[in-house]
Amino acid sequence: MGIEETLNKYKWMVPLLQKADRETRSTLMKNFRQRKKNFFPEGEFKADVDNLIKCMLCPNMCRFDCGTLQATLTETMSPAYKARIGYYLTIGKIDYADSEFVDLMYKCTNEETCKVWCPFDFSVVSLLETVRDDINAKGFMPDFCKEQIEKLKNSNTIEGYNIFETYKEKGIENIETKGKDDVFYYIGCESMKFPEVIKANIEILKTAGIKFSTNLDKKICCGGPAFNIRDMETAIEFANKNKELIESTGAKIIISDCPGCILTLKERYEKAGVKIEKEIIHTTQYFMKLINEERIKITKSIPEEYRKITIHDPCLISRNLNDTESIRNILGKIQGLELVEPIYNNENTHCCGWSGTAHWADRDLAIKQAQNRVNELKETGVNIFISACPLCELGLAYGLKETEKEKYNILDISEILIKVL
Amino acid sequence: MDLEDFELIYKENRVKIKDKTKIESKLKTIVGLNNYSTKKIDILAYTKDSTLIGFNWEIEGKIAGIADFITWPETIEQISEILKLANQEKIPVIPYGEGSGVVGGAIPIYGGIIIDMKKFNKVITINDKNLTVTAEAGINGMNLERYLNTNGYTSGHIPQSLYTSSLGGWIAHRAAGQFSTKYGKIEDIVLGMEVVLPQGEIINFKTIARASTGPQLDKLFIGGEGTLGIVTKATLKIWPSPEKRALISYAFPTIENSFNAVREILREQIYPAVVRIYDKSETARHFPDIDNAKDKVMVIFICEGNSRLVDLEESITREKCEKNTGIECGEHPVEHWLETRFRVTETSSMPPYKIVFDTIEVASLWDNAADVYHRVLESMNQIKGVLMTTAHVSHFYPNGVGIYFSFGGVPPKGNSDLKFYQECWDTTIKAVLEAGGSIAHHHGIGLNRSHWMDNEWGNAMNTLRQIKKVLDPNNILNPGKIYIDTWKRSEI
Ligand SMILES: Cc1cc2nc3c(=O)[nH]c(=O)nc-3n(C[C@H](O)[C@H](O)[C@H](O)COP(=O)(O)OP(=O)(O)OC[C@H]3O[C@@H](n4cnc5c(N)ncnc54)[C@H](O)[C@@H]3O)c2cc1C
Ligand code: SF4
Ligand code: SF4
Numbered sequence: 020m021g022i023e024e025t026l027n028k029y030k031w032m033v034p035l036l037q038k039a040d041r042e043t044r045s046t047l048m049k050n051f052r053q054r055k056k057n058f059f060p061e062g063e064f065k066a067d068v069d070n071l072i073k074c075m076l077c078p079n080m081c082r083f084d085c086g087t088l089q090a091t092l093t094e095t096m097s098p099a100y101k102a103r104i105g106y107y108l109t110i111g112k113i114d115y116a117d118s119e120f121v122d123l124m125y126k127c128t129n130e131e132t133c134k135v136w137c138p139f140d141f142s143v144v145s146l147l148e149t150v151r152d153d154i155n156a157k158g159f160m161p162d163f164c165k166e167q168i169e170k171l172k173n174s175n176t177i178e179g180y181n182i183f184e185t186y187k188e189k190g191i192e193n194i195e196t197k198g199k200d201d202v203f204y205y206i207g208c209e210s211m212k213f214p215e216v217i218k219a220n221i222e223i224l225k226t227a228g229i230k231f232s233t234n235l236d237k238k239i240c241c242g243g244p245a246f247n248i249r250d251m252e253t254a255i256e257f258a259n260k261n262k263e264l265i266e267s268t269g270a271k272i273i274i275s276d277c278p279g280c281i282l283t284l285k286e287r288y289e290k291a292g293v294k295i296e297k298e299i300i301h302t303t304q305y306f307m308k309l310i311n312e313e314r315i316k317i318t319k320s321i322p323e324e325y326r327k328i329t330i331h332d333p334c335l336i337s338r339n340l341n342d343t344e345s346i347r348n349i350l351g352k353i354q355g356l357e358l359v360e361p362i363y364n365n366e367n368t369h370c371c372g373w374s375g376t377a378h379w380a381d382r383d384l385a386i387k388q389a390q391n392r393v394n395e396l397k398e399t400g401v402n403i404f405i406s407a408c409p410l411c412e413l414g415l416a417y418g419l420k421e422t423e424k425e426k427y428n429i430l431d432i433s434e435i436l437i438k439v440l
Numbered sequence: 441m442d443l444e445d446f447e448l449i450y451k452e453n454r455v456k457i458k459d460k461t462k463i464e465s466k467l468k469t470i471v472g473l474n475n476y477s478t479k480k481i482d483i484l485a486y487t488k489d490s491t492l493i494g495f496n497w498e499i500e501g502k503i504a505g506i507a508d509f510i511t512w513p514e515t516i517e518q519i520s521e522i523l524k525l526a527n528q529e530k531i532p533v534i535p536y537g538e539g540s541g542v543v544g545g546a547i548p549i550y551g552g553i554i555i556d557m558k559k560f561n562k563v564i565t566i567n568d569k570n571l572t573v574t575a576e577a578g579i580n581g582m583n584l585e586r587y588l589n590t591n592g593y594t595s596g597h598i599p600q601s602l603y604t605s606s607l608g609g610w611i612a613h614r615a616a617g618q619f620s621t622k623y624g625k626i627e628d629i630v631l632g633m634e635v636v637l638p639q640g641e642i643i644n645f646k647t648i649a650r651a652s653t654g655p656q657l658d659k660l661f662i663g664g665e666g667t668l669g670i671v672t673k674a675t676l677k678i679w680p681s682p683e684k685r686a687l688i689s690y691a692f693p694t695i696e697n698s699f700n701a702v703r704e705i706l707r708e709q710i711y712p713a714v715v716r717i718y719d720k721s722e723t724a725r726h727f728p729d730i731d732n733a734k735d736k737v738m739v740i741f742i743c744e745g746n747s748r749l750v751d752l753e754e755s756i757t758r759e760k761c762e763k764n765t766g767i768e769c770g771e772h773p774v775e776h777w778l779e780t781r782f783r784v785t786e787t788s789s790m791p792p793y794k795i796v797f798d799t800i801e802v803a804s805l806w807d808n809a810a811d812v813y814h815r816v817l818e819s820m821n822q823i824k825g826v827l828m829t830t831a832h833v834s835h836f837y838p839n840g841v842g843i844y845f846s847f848g849g850v851p852p853k854g855n856s857d858l859k860f861y862q863e864c865w866d867t868t869i870k871a872v873l874e875a876g877g878s879i880a881h882h883h884g885i886g887l888n889r890s891h892w893m894d895n896e897w898g899n900a901m902n903t904l905r906q907i908k909k910v911l912d913p914n915n916i917l918n919p920g921k922i923y924i925d926t927w928k929r930s931e932i
Contacts, residue, residue, distance in 0.1 A: 054793060072792055073785075076499065078604050080603050103498065107501070120481055136603065138784060
């Protein structure tokens with residue numbers, strides 16, 4: 020809130036304050052002056068204390084839509100309580116050595132439904148990231164985070180091995196850049212677990228006659244996990260390497276099948292001081308454009324077994340890229356396709372459990388969240404779930420029981436699109 | 441770190457648990473390992489509700505009350521078993537909904553076992569013909585309402601805490617929603633209930649539109665505040681989503697003019713869903729941009745339902761407002777309210793400045809409503825340290841009103857925040873009682889108001905205490921609330 024807005028908001032108090040006696044007014048003035056002295060920690064800290072305080076003193080107005088709270092159904096996971104623990108850690112009321120409390124600072128997904136309802140526009144996970152900065156600075160990074168950083172450092176990807184090197188055995192075609200591409204198809208680490216999706220994307224791009232590269236021999240992680248963990252040194256290292264690779268392709272447009280990569284390349288790099296001056300969009304958005312420009316044409320009708328579908332909107336596409344249309348527009352163009360919307364859709368979508376740090380900090384929590392989401396999708400009565408994010412597709416799969424895996428089919432939008440071109 | 445590092449506010453009369461390990465193992469057997477905890481991180485999470493003084497304590501690193509065990513039962517039988525165990529071992533049990541209560545009802549002041557109701561979160565059925573919904577009592581209000589809305593209905597119970605309160609909590613505190621003038625308060629909405637009594641017996645009040653089958657025992661549990669039983673399931677009235685909404689607002693020169701207008705509207709059996717009167721201070725606060733409302737009392741109305749009925753309600757509402765010198769202010773103030781009604785920022789804004797802030801809602805008949813309002817304001821303004829007392833009136837009946845006061849101030853030198861807080865409460869409640877009002881309209885009694893229960897109830901309070909004793913002979917269910925004065929009187 021700007022100063023003018025704040026003054027306007029509190030203007031009504033002026034006549035009331037004028038009526039107060041001198042002592043009361045002076046106590047109040049003192050309290051205003053001493054707010055930081057009274058409630059802020061001494062010394063250096065990165066935590067966003069002001070906003071942690073606001074959030075912890077809120078009656079949890081976003082609790083009903085917080086995925087981790089709804090997965091665990093405990094006050095401990097409530098947004099305001101997370102902020103309260105963040106504050107107590109920061110002021111030293113709780114010791115950083117108390118891992119039970121420190122771990123809670125990582126039990127947020129990046130879904131940010133809190134932000135949809137919050138009167139202050141807070142995203143709790145962003146507040147907790149500032150607490151993570153201090154945890155790291157004080158040398159208390161949890162082991163489950165260290166493990167991820169180790170993997171990044173050793174393999175340049177999110178796995179213990181370089182997952183991009185598996186492209187040959189997975190039958191994925193690699194197209195190395197000659198420096199003059201129109202498009203760099205930036206494949207996410209997580210996407211490498213879904214070779215059929217990558218193959219579909221490559222085929223769609225080829226059908227449209229796009230000059231593009233995938234550069235899997237040089238490809239590394241976007242560094243997203245390091246940003247989540249707030250190991251900024253590692254994060255910036257990845258940002259710089261990626262910037263170099265991206266620029267080497269000459270492409271003006273970077274498309275990715277992973278909304279997490281897009282968030283990292285676009286927003287997080289810039290915040291960390293590494294700006295990539297390219298158009299960075301999701302494959303869905305790009306394919307919509309290709310359809311509009313008639314560079315790809317939907318010619319076939321949908322095979323019967325895929326006729327009825329539901330959508331799981333990835334949080335990062337609907338709330339971060341603010342795009343709930345592209346995926347629906349593509350599906351809307353497919354003849355004979357019947358879309359049954361789940362109750363929580365578009366910008367009110369719920370998380371699959373697999374974003375952010377929560378699935379490292381507490382796998383059971385993530386699975387429970389995935390189950391909640393899968394149950395919501397199942398309520399549509401449809402057994403094909405369409406999404407557009409490899410993490411969502413992974414998470415949703417965790418939400419299905421072994422016995423249900425035959426019945427339900429989780430597909431990426433590209434896998435549907437390819438069937439009708 | 442130990443939880444002892446946090447200063448405990450309610451430390452007297454805490455239960456002494458002799459064999460904690462034995463209780464632990466029994467609780468684990470009852471609810472299962474996943475639904476039980478004694479971890480510090482969980483215990484600390486259940487040390488508060490939304491009592492506003494509690495937010496001042498929270499930022500100072502103090503905790504109100506502390507439980508020994510946290511449980512999240514999943515079945516009614518588990519709740520029953522916990523209660524039986526608690527009776528054997530004489531351990532308090534505190535039902536916990538969403539912790540939005542503002543009178544300390546869910547604070548475990550004597551320690552004991554928290555029963556968090558969150559796992560009772562399912563909608564069981566909607567019956568379109570009967571216009572009812574049956575749901576488990578731990579369900580979050582917004583999640584219930586969203587479910588109803590997607591199916592084309594509303595419960596009409598929309599408290600400001602909709603996002604952060606549970607069905608069981610509403611029943612426990614006899615809650616009232618913002619649309620209550622049309623749809624009724626929770627006691628008008630509940631048609632059937634399942635309750636576990638303090639000694640573990642499960643009882644059922646069958647769903648019925650109305651019956652003449654002796655005393656209305658179910659009403660005992662609506663407002664029971666988790667002291668007479670734990671509500672596990674309830675059937676509520678629902679309504680088809682309204683076809684039309686009319687947004688109306690008028691500004692009046694005095695609170696009396698506004699009272700007269702609304703009283704005359706209700707006298708005609710016109711029930712706008714929303715009626716909200718803002719006194720001059722609150723009008724200045726919420727509607728600074730409405731020129732017609734400068735230095736006036738703003739009243740907003742929403743009429744909703746069948747469009748022909750709405751048209752009629754709107755025209756009578758306007759007629760009565762104009763007759764009572766109301767000046768039209770258009771739809772904008774109502775739209776503004778609709779947009780901002782859940783944007784609660786006050787609880788976060790005051791404690792960092794050590795401002796003690798709270799709201800006290802009281803009730804009165806029409807003939808003394810203005811008297812209650814003026815007396816409270818006058819007496820609160822005498823208290824040293826009080827910076828503001830304001831009011832709005834948001835619940836109406838043909839016979840009377842619910843008035844909602846807000847106060848804020850800073851404790852004078854040498855006073856603790858609790859002492860100052862209690863002085864404000866004492867003063868308000870005394871003024872209300874003197875003017876013939878009632879001490880609570882919809883937030884309930886809990887800890888904060890138990891001090892005045894004898895005054896409010898007279899010797900009927902003895903009967904209430906006897907009922908409590910019959911149902912809960914060991915006084916294990918949510919002890920220290922309603923029936924005895926547990927406020928920290930010693931500090932005054
Ligand atoms: C911002 C804000 C706005 C509010 N607006 C309103 C409003 O408009 N109208 C209104 O009426 N109130 C309002 N309240 C007060 C509060 O939301 C209500 O009292 C609500 O009914 C409490 O529900 P809860 O689930 O949060 O209960 P809790 O705070 O968890 O518990 C309240 C009491 O109910 C008992 N209890 C909880 N569940 C059960 C159960 N299943 N069976 C038996 N006892 C149980 C507890 O033991 C405790 O005594 C508001 C509060 C806040 C913070
Ligand atoms: S994120 Fe916003 S709405 Fe949610 S608890 Fe924090 S302050 Fe309240
Ligand atoms: S970021 Fe997600 S998990 Fe964290 S509080 Fe917000 S909604 Fe809940």
